[in-house]
Amino acid sequence: MTTIITAQASSSRICLGEIVAAQGLKGWVRVKTFTEDPADLVAYGPLMTESSLDFPLKIMQVKSDSLVIATVVGCADRNASEALVGTKLYVNRDQLPPPVEDEFYYHELINKRVLDEENQLVGTVRAVENYGAGDFLEIIDDQREVYTLPFNKDTVSRVDQETGVIHINRSFLLN
Numbered sequence: 001m002t003t004i005i006t007a008q009a010s011s012s013r014i015c016l017g018e019i020v021a022a023q024g025l026k027g028w029v030r031v032k033t034f035t036e037d038p039a040d041l042v043a044y045g046p047l048m049t050e051s052s053l054d055f056p057l058k059i060m061q062v063k064s065d066s067l068v069i070a071t072v073v074g075c076a077d078r079n080a081s082e083a084l085v086g087t088k089l090y091v092n093r094d095q096l097p098p099p100v101e102d103e104f105y106y107h108e109l110i111n112k113r114v115l116d117e118e119n120q121l122v123g124t125v126r127a128v129e130n131y132g133a134g135d136f137l138e139i140i141d142d143q144r145e146v147y148t149l150p151f152n153k154d155t156v157s158r159v160d161q162e163t164g165v166i167h168i169n170r171s172f173l174l175n
Contacts, residue, residue, distance in 0.1 A: 013048075013090040014107065017041050022081035023069050028060065029081045031068050031089070034106075038062050041070075044096055047089040055089055104159060109166065112159070114139050114149075116170040123147065125166065137166070139173070148174045 021030040033041045039062055041047075047055045056073040063069060075081050099105060106128040114122040114137070123141035128151065130136070135151035149155050155172040159165075 012093050014093055014096060014105065015088050015090050016044070016047070017068075017089040019081075019084045019087045019089070020067075021085060022078050025078050026071075027075040027077050027081045028069055028071055029075070029084055030063075031057070031070050033066050033068055038064070038066060038068050041068060041089070044091045047091060050088055050090065055087070057089065108161070109137065109159070112164050112166050114166045114168055116168055117157075120170075122168065122170065122173070145175070 016035055017031045017033045019029045020032045022028070023030050031041065035041055035043075039059060042057060042059055047057055049055050058071045059068045060071055061069040072081070072084065075084065096105070099108075109125050109128050112125045114125060116122055121142075123139040123145075125137050126140045126146070127138040128135060129138060129148075137149045137151050137156075139147045139149060141147070149168060149172055155169050156166060157169065158167040160167070
C-alpha cells in the first residue's frame with residue numbers, strides 16, 4: 001500500500017507545506033513539506049496562502065524527506081521570515097496529478113468507514129499521520145475510542161474508493 005503524502009484539504013485546495021521556522025539572516029525559511037518528494041513542493045504550479053494570495057517560493061536546499069530551505073519573493077531579512085512562520089502553502093486540487101493504483105491522497109482517506117475481516121464496523125478514519133516511521137490511520141469508533149493502525153499491505157487489505165470503505169486486519173489495531 002502506497003500513499004502520496006499530503007496534509008489538509010478543503011474542497012478545492014490541498015496543503016503541500018507549512019513554513020515552520022526562519023533560516024539564517026537573509027530571509028530564508030524552513031518549510032515542512034507534505035509531498036512524497038520534498039522537491040515536489042513547487043512542482044505542481046503556483047503556491048498560495050490560506051487566503052488565496054500567490055506565494056512565490058524557490059527551494060534552495062532539500063534538508064530531509066520532509067524539510068526544505070527556501071526563499072520567498074519579498075522576504076529579505078530574518079524578521080520578515082519569522083513573520084511567515086505558520087503560513088500554510090496550498091495548490092488547487094486540479095493542479096495535482098490523479099493518484100495511480102494503490103496510491104491515495106491523505107484527504108481521500110478521511111471519514112472513510114473502516115471494516116475488519118468479518119465486515120464489522122471498527123470506526124471511521126479521523127486522520128492520517130506520518131511521524132517518520134510510516135503512515136498511520138487514526139480511527140475513531142462510536143464510543144469515541146481512538147485507535148491507530150499502520151497503513152501498509154499487512155494491515156490494510158483494500159481501500160474501496162467507490163463505497164468509501166477501508167478493509168483492515170483488526171489484530172494490528174493499536175489502542
